[in-house]
Amino acid sequence: MKRTQTLETPAGPEPPLARLAAALGEGGADLSRLLAATERRLFEVAEAHGEVLGHHAVATLGAGGKRLRPMLVFLCAGGQTGEHVVRAGAAVELVHMATLVHDDVVDRASLRRGRPTVFVEGGRQTAIATGDLLFSRAFAELVPTGDTEGVRALSTACSALARGELMQREDAWSDAVTPERYLERCELKTARLFEAACRLGARLGTADTRKAVEALAFFGARIGLAFQLFDDVLDVSGPAERTGKQRGADLLDGTVTLPLILARRRDPALRALDLCEAVTDPAQAGALCDRIALTGALGAAREHALGYVAEAKAALSGAELTAERQAALALVADAVVERYA
Amino acid sequence: MKRTQTLETPAGPEPPLARLAAALGEGGADLSRLLAATERRLFEVAEAHGEVLGHHAVATLGAGGKRLRPMLVFLCAGGQTGEHVVRAGAAVELVHMATLVHDDVVDRASLRRGRPTVFVEGGRQTAIATGDLLFSRAFAELVPTGDTEGVRALSTACSALARGELMQREDAWSDAVTPERYLERCELKTARLFEAACRLGARLGTADTRKAVEALAFFGARIGLAFQLFDDVLDVSGPAERTGKQRGADLLDGTVTLPLILARRRDPALRALDLCEAVTDPAQAGALCDRIALTGALGAAREHALGYVAEAKAALSGAELTAERQAALALVADAVVERYA
Numbered sequence: 001m002k003r004t005q006t007l008e009t010p011a012g013p014e015p016p017l018a019r020l021a022a023a024l025g026e027g028g029a030d031l032s033r034l035l036a037a038t039e040r041r042l043f044e045v046a047e048a049h050g051e052v053l054g055h056h057a058v059a060t061l062g063a064g065g066k067r068l069r070p071m072l073v074f075l076c077a078g079g080q081t082g083e084h085v086v087r088a089g090a091a092v093e094l095v096h097m098a099t100l101v102h103d104d105v106v107d108r109a110s111l112r113r114g115r116p117t118v119f120v121e122g123g124r125q126t127a128i129a130t131g132d133l134l135f136s137r138a139f140a141e142l143v144p145t146g147d148t149e150g151v152r153a154l155s156t157a158c159s160a161l162a163r164g165e166l167m168q169r170e171d172a173w174s175d176a177v178t179p180e181r182y183l184e185r186c187e188l189k190t191a192r193l194f195e196a197a198c199r200l201g202a203r204l205g206t207a208d209t210r211k212a213v214e215a216l217a218f219f220g221a222r223i224g225l226a227f228q229l230f231d232d233v234l235d236v237s238g239p240a241e242r243t244g245k246q247r248g249a250d251l252l253d254g255t256v257t258l259p260l261i262l263a264r265r266r267d268p269a270l271r272a273l274d275l276c277e278a279v280t281d282p283a284q285a286g287a288l289c290d291r292i293a294l295t296g297a298l299g300a301a302r303e304h305a306l307g308y309v310a311e312a313k314a315a316l317s318g319a320e321l322t323a324e325r326q327a328a329l330a331l332v333a334d335a336v337v338e339r340y341a
Numbered sequence: 342m343k344r345t346q347t348l349e350t351p352a353g354p355e356p357p358l359a360r361l362a363a364a365l366g367e368g369g370a371d372l373s374r375l376l377a378a379t380e381r382r383l384f385e386v387a388e389a390h391g392e393v394l395g396h397h398a399v400a401t402l403g404a405g406g407k408r409l410r411p412m413l414v415f416l417c418a419g420g421q422t423g424e425h426v427v428r429a430g431a432a433v434e435l436v437h438m439a440t441l442v443h444d445d446v447v448d449r450a451s452l453r454r455g456r457p458t459v460f461v462e463g464g465r466q467t468a469i470a471t472g473d474l475l476f477s478r479a480f481a482e483l484v485p486t487g488d489t490e491g492v493r494a495l496s497t498a499c500s501a502l503a504r505g506e507l508m509q510r511e512d513a514w515s516d517a518v519t520p521e522r523y524l525e526r527c528e529l530k531t532a533r534l535f536e537a538a539c540r541l542g543a544r545l546g547t548a549d550t551r552k553a554v555e556a557l558a559f560f561g562a563r564i565g566l567a568f569q570l571f572d573d574v575l576d577v578s579g580p581a582e583r584t585g586k587q588r589g590a591d592l593l594d595g596t597v598t599l600p601l602i603l604a605r606r607r608d609p610a611l612r613a614l615d616l617c618e619a620v621t622d623p624a625q626a627g628a629l630c631d632r633i634a635l636t637g638a639l640g641a642a643r644e645h646a647l648g649y650v651a652e653a654k655a656a657l658s659g660a661e662l663t664a665e666r667q668a669a670l671a672l673v674a675d676a677v678v679e680r681y682a
Contacts, residue, residue, distance in 0.1 A: 053507055133500055156481070
C-alpha cells in the first residue's frame with residue numbers, strides 16, 4: 001500500500017475535472033480557478049525558502065500529481081473561493097508532498113512520477129530537510145485563516161500519517177496482519193488526510209453547523225479508505241501500463257495488503273508461504289499476484305471498497321451543500337472506483 | 342556546529358535554575374512548577390500516539406535535556422502560568438526534539454545524550470516517522486492558545502531549521518565559508534527557535550505591545566546565536582570530560598565553524614589544508630583543534646559571541662517586564678557564557 005501511488009504515476013487517470021465542472025454549473029469555473037491559484041501558491045511557497053530547498057521543492061511540485069486533496073477542500077468549501085480556501089488547499093497538498101519526500105528516503109526510491117526523487121538527487125539530508133520544510137510551510141498556510149481548529153485538523157492528520165508509516169514497518173512481511181489491522185493502517189496512512197481536507201474546506205465554507213462539518217469529514221475519511229483499498233488492489237491486478245508501476249511492488253517490499261490477507265484465507269498454499277523468502281524478484285511477485293487473483297480476493301477487496309464509497313455518498317445528504325456540490329462530491333467518490341473502468 | 346550538542350550531553354552544565362528562581366523572588370516557585378508541568382505534558386504527548394512511537398518518543402524525552410527553550414517561553418511570559426504557557430513551552434521543546442531525531446538519521450548517530458538514538462534502535466523509517474510525529478504534535482500544542490500568529494512563529498522556526506540543515510550540507514568541507522555565511526547558518530539552525538520561544542512567551546504574557554514582543558524576540562535570537570557560537574568554540578577547546586564529546590567532532594564531519602574560519606585567516610598552513618583529506622580520525626581532529634587554538638581564533642570567536650550576549654541583555658530594557666524578570670533573562674544570557682567558567 002504505497003501511499004496513493006497510483007494517482008501519482010504518469011499513467012494514472014486524470015480526475016474528472018470537466019465532469020466536475022459541468023456538475024457544478026456556474027461554480028465549475030471557480031473550481032478551475034481555485035486549482036490554478038493553488039498551483040501558483042504551491043510554487044510561491046516552494047521558491048521562498050532558499051535556492052537548494054527551492055530547487056527540490058519546485059521539482060517535487062512540478063512532477064505533478066492530481067491535487068485531489070485540494071479539490072476536496074474546494075468542493076467542501078461550498079462555493080467559497082477566497083484566499084483562505086486556496087491556502088487550505090495548498091496546506092493539505094504540502095503535507096502530502098512532505099510525506100512522499102520522506103517515504104522516498106525510507107524506500108531509497110530513485111524515481112517518483114517518472115522523475116528523480118529528492119532522495120536520489122540530493123541525498124538523505126536534503127530529502128529529510130525538504131520534507132520537514134514542506135510540513136512546516138503547510139501549517140504556515142493556515143495562519144491567515146485564523147482557524148486554530150484547522151491547525152488541529154492538519155496536525156492530527158500529520159500525526160496519523162507518521163503512525164501509519166510506523167505501522168507499515170511493524171507489519172512488514174508479517175502473516176499475522178488481520179483485515180482490521182490493515183484497515184487501521186489505511187485509516188492512518190491515507191484516510192485521515194482526506195478527512196482533514198474535507199474538514200478544512202467545510203470549516204471555511206458555508207456548512208457551518210458541527211453536524212455538517214462532521215458529515216463531510218466522514219465523507220473524506222471513507223473515500224480515503226476506498227482510495228487506498230483500490231490502490232492496493234491495483235498493485236496486484238495491474239496492468240502495469242495503466243498503473244505506471246510493476247505489479248506486486250507491495251509484495252516485494254513486504255507490505256501486507258487486503259488482497260493478500262484475504263487470499264491467504266482462501267488458499268492454504270498461500271497461507272503456508274513465507275513472503276520474505278518466496279518473493280525476492282519481480283517475476284516471483286508477478287506469479288504471486290496471479291495466484292492471489294485466482295482466489296477471488298481482488299473482487300472481495302473491491303466490494304469492500306465499494307461499500308466505503310457508498311457510505312461516503314450517503315453521508316453527503318447531511319453536509320448542508322447545494323445539490324450541485326453534493327453531485328460533484330459524489331463524482332469524486334465514483335472516480336475512486338473508475339480507476340477500474 | 343552540531344545543533345546545541347553541548348547542553349544535551351550528560352556532562353553539560355545545569356541551567357542556573359536555583360539562581361533564576363532566586364532572581365524571580367516569589368515567581369521562582371512558578372518557574373519550577375511550569376518546568377515540571379511541561380515535563381508531564383511532554384510525556385503525555387509522547388505516550389498518546391501509539392505504542393511504538395510512544396516508546397521512542399518517551400525514550401527521547403527521558404534522555405533529558407535542559408529544557409532551555411521552554412524556560413525562555415516561561416520567562417518571557419512575564420508571570421503567566423496557565424495551561425497555554427505550558428503548551429507553548431512543550432511546543433518549542435517538541436520541535437527541538439524532532440530536529441534531534443532527524444539529525445541522528447542524517448548523521449547515522451548511534452548515541453545521543455549517552456543513550457541509543459531512535460535511528461539505531463528503530464531504524465531509518467521509525468526515526469523519520471518519530472520526528473514527523475513530534476513536529477506535528479508541536480503545532481497541535483498551540484491550538485488551545487487560539488493564537489495563529491504563534492503558529493506562524495513556530496512554523497517560521499521549523500522552516501529555518503530545515504534551511505539551516507541544508508546549508509550545513511552544502512557547506513560541508515568547504516574552504517569558501519565566510520563568517521557571514523556561517524552566522525547565517527547559526528541564525529537558521531539555532532537562533533530562530535530561540536527567537537520563537539521568546540516570541541511565543543511574550544505573546545502569551547503581559548508584554549502586550551508589539552515593541553515589547555519584538556524586543557524579546559531579538560533577545561532570543563541573539564542568545565541563540567551566542568549559544569551556537571560558544572558551542573562551536575567548545576567543540577575545538579574541549580575538554581571532552583566537560584562537553585561529553587570528543588574534541589573536533591565538527592572537523593571530522595566537515596562542519597566548518599567560526600574558529601576554523603578565523604584560524605584559516607591567521608595561519609597560512611591552515612588555509613592551505615584540505616579538511617576532507619587532512620582530518621580522517623580523532624587524533625588528527627585533536628591535533629587540528631590545537632593548531633586552531635594556537636592562532637587565537639577561539640578567543641576571537643568568544644568575543645564575537647559575548648557581543649551578542651551584550652546586545653541581547655541591552656534589548657531587555659524594551660521588553661516591558663518587571664526588573665525581576667529582566668534580571669532572570671539576563672542570567673540566562675550569562676549562562677550561555679558560563680559554560681566556560
